[in-house]
Amino acid sequence: MFEKQIPTSGEAASGPRSVNDPEVKRLLSKNSAPQSYHPSPSAWEDQLLYFLLPDRFSNGEEDGALDGVGKPFPGQIRLFNPKTDNGNAITPPENSKIWEENGIRFQGGTLKGIKSKLGYLKRLGITALWVGPIFKQVPNDEHLYHGYAVQDFLEIDHHFGTREDLRDLVAAAHKQEINVILDIILNHSGDVFAYKGGEKQWSGRSYDVEGFRDSSGKPTLQFRPLDLDSSPKNAQDCAIWPIELQAPNTFTCEGAISNWDNYPEFLRGDFLSLKDIGLGSDAPDNFTPTKALRTLCEVYKYWIAYADLDGYRIDTVKHMGDGPTRYLATTLHEFASSIGKDNFFIVGEVTGGRAFETVEATGLNAALGIGNVQENLWKLPKGDANPADYFDLFRNATYLKKGSHAWTRNKVVTMIDDHDQVWRGGMNKARFCSESQGDKLVLAALALNMMTLGIPCIYYGTEQQFDGTGGSDRYIREAMFGGSFGAFRSKDRHFFNEDNAVFQEISKICALRQRYAPLRRGRQYLREISGDGKNFGVPMKLGGRMQSIVAWSRIFADEEILCAINTDANYITTVHVTIDAELHADREVLKLIYASPTNGHGRVSEELAVQNVNRRAVKLSVPPGGFVMYK
Known part of the structure; x- marks a missing residue:
């Protein structure tokens, strides 16, 4: 058993540091005291998802925003006025650079802030909340607001709050009849070690490692599990946690991916500086999981039990391989079922052309990014794509050789805007409302999204007609609560405007979708x-x-x-x-x-x-x- 608590920054660590910690074992034990968990939805195609990045959604200080019972909440941030506040962050023009640079830094959104807006989401018609990654990031880097550079898989990043805040959010969401899906990462960690001689490019061979990074980010620690009897200063900010992942064979150590479609490079290479975790063979048959994969499965079982989660969205499934993905899906589904969550939802981010096949081969419930769905869903309402290009993607008889037209009703999550926009490629990133009369057509686009096959998802801010544009990912990740990187090139103004016509019409459409079974x-x-x-x-x-x-x-x-x-x-x-x-x-x-x-x-x-x-x-x-x- 791992019982020693490792201090960080002068304070006691708040959570377990090992999957063998008594708290983890207790929650995962079949012999633990019975606990009532929130049941799974009977059908995920009945749900309407809403995706947000925690740093960019709410800090709970939005003045006049309505609480769970529709009462205005007093706060420090005023509601955005399009007549006076549009562009207030870039006036005078020399301030534009400041606003742009703030777009790649933490803005201050929190789990408590999300909890304060459950009423807003409920009135919009949302039934399932998809929360971006919240686990502890590599320390001392203000650019990791997105949450995809995990350093401690058993802890919540302090920017977002605490593990108790997560549990409180989920409990409050369940009271509002909103399910909660958490974004998780298995393929890679943050930049927790350094190669000898600097960063490397993938070449099919492993590279020597200089060492794990210490709490200041320097690779001064030996590339092996920390000695808990003589642990370094601020040990929780060092290397990687849980401690089982500190074994050197956790990582492939083969350098960064250059060709994102080259096999096995896309399976074994690092995501730029994010270090690849070895999960096991790509082949799903006769699969043997690595110790790292088994550890991560224990981690994510723990979070299901601790926070009463309803589902996971798995990042970068293409880069995990079918074998590890099937093992993960089977392990999590079985555990969730054992505690009464018989329809626990696991959706994978599957880029490229194998999304349908990946769902079939691995046991994922659904996939994102299937067969150009998002691209055509974006282009069709603007008249830039043939309707058949979109609708034929759901015709199983021709595309999937399936017997039913409705097979895809619960196998694909569909959305117009998102935080990556992989299909647009390069630096050409923008929101739907930014071009081609998107502000006038967004209701038609959302209606197409919600009333066609698939599990629909709204990306935060689309219901307020956000028009993010500028090239890179940062411009489609505006702060809903304003901050120093608010939407419409603004700052210090929030956007929880329930009088917005698009918000109100979405609410009406969602109510009809729930009323009439054919629409779901x-x-x-x-x-x-x-x-x-x-x-x-x-x-x-x-x-x-x-x-x-x-x-x-x-x-x-x-x-x-x-x-x-x-x-x-x-x-x-x-x-x-x-x-x-x-x-x-x-x-x-x-x-x-x-x-x-x-x-x-x-x-x-x-x-x-x-x-x-x-x-x-x-x-x-x-x-x-x-x-x-x-x-």
């Missing part, structure tokens, strides 16, 4: 349209931007709901739309259940008469940049 679980069909009621076809992009109605049906248990967006941001559009001939009789009536925007657009009909054209069709109108649904 139904099969999906892209519909043919016609301008004259005679010549029908799927809308297509011809030359420039496609300005058209895009319509689709969700069908579940013989109930059809017809959905349509308008990619024309300036004019109302009217077309005939095909519907299911077997489910509808001539002259039957479909009734409007949602339309937006509504101001000044009286031609949106409350009822649509089914016509005997193209077998069965209705004639509908959609406002500019709008969305309608009929049932």
Whole structure:
């Protein structure tokens, strides 16, 4: 047993330092006292996710933001006023550099801040919160606000709060009927050691290591487990924790990846300065886990039990390999089931072209970044992609050789904006609202996201029409609470504005999604349209931007709901739309259940008469940049 507590910065360590610590063993023991855990959702396709980076969401000081019961909360940060505050951080222009540099530093968001905004998320319609990484980062580096450079996998980074703050957040979320998914890392740690002679590039061979880094970041410590009887100063800030990961064979030590698609380089190389952890063979059959993988499995089982978590999002699954991923998924699913979480959710970030295959081979519940879903979800509402390019990604008969159109309903997490935007590549990073009339089309885009197959996810700030642009990742990671790197080139202004029209319409759409099963679980069909009621076809992009109605049906248990967006941001559009001939009789009536925007657009009909054209069709109108649904 590991019972010695290692001090850090003059204070007692608050948590375990080993997976053999009595606290860890107690929580993971089958013989421990019974504890009531929050049950898993029956179906994850019923959920609406919201992803945030803890440093960039809330610090709990937003004046006038509404609490869990809708009461204004007093604070130090005023609500953003677009007329007076837009660009206040870059005025005069010489301040632009300061604002930009602040974008790669900690801003001050906390777990307590997230807890204070659960009411905001509940009223938006969110049912599952995906929280970016919160574990202790390599010390003395203010650029690690993103959380992906872990130095201690058993501790919460002090910038975000404490382990108790995490447990309190999850408990409060559960009271609001919000599940919590935590972002975790297995493929790599932070920059916890240095190579002899400086950083190396991958060449297929291992390199000599100068030593683990001490609390000041210098590689002065021997590359082996720390001697706990003569531990260095501030030992918890040294090397890597838990102590089991201090074994030299934890790391591949083969240098940084240069070719991100070269096998086995992408499996064994470092992520720039982030050091690769050896997890075991890529092949899933007859797999033997490394001690490092077994340790990390114990770590993440511990956090499930400690904080009552509902799921994990696993970072960089492509770089882990199928063998380690299957072992992890099996281990965590079995443990979660043993404590009553029978549908614990594990979603993997899978870049490249093997996402569907990875889900099938490893036992992950779902994947991110499948088959250009995000790219087409971004481009379609702007008229820059053919509707079929998006909808065909879900047609299993042609793409996946599956028997059901609905297989993908719970196998892919879909989102428009995110914190990486891998599909755009290089330094061309921006949010949806930054270009091509995105501010006018964002509601149509979010409706497409929420009302088509998959588990939808909203990236924080999209509901407030954030327009981050500038090239690198930093510009799509604005601080929702303002700080020194707020959205719209601002500072010291928050954005928890529940009067925002997009926020309010998303809330209405989410309520309808929860009310009607076809919108969550139904099969999906892209519909043919016609301008004259005679010549029908799927809308297509011809030359420039496609300005058209895009319509689709969700069908579940013989109930059809017809959905349509308008990619024309300036004019109302009217077309005939095909519907299911077997489910509808001539002259039957479909009734409007949602339309937006509504101001000044009286031609949106409350009822649509089914016509005997193209077998069965209705004639509908959609406002500019709008969305309608009929049932």
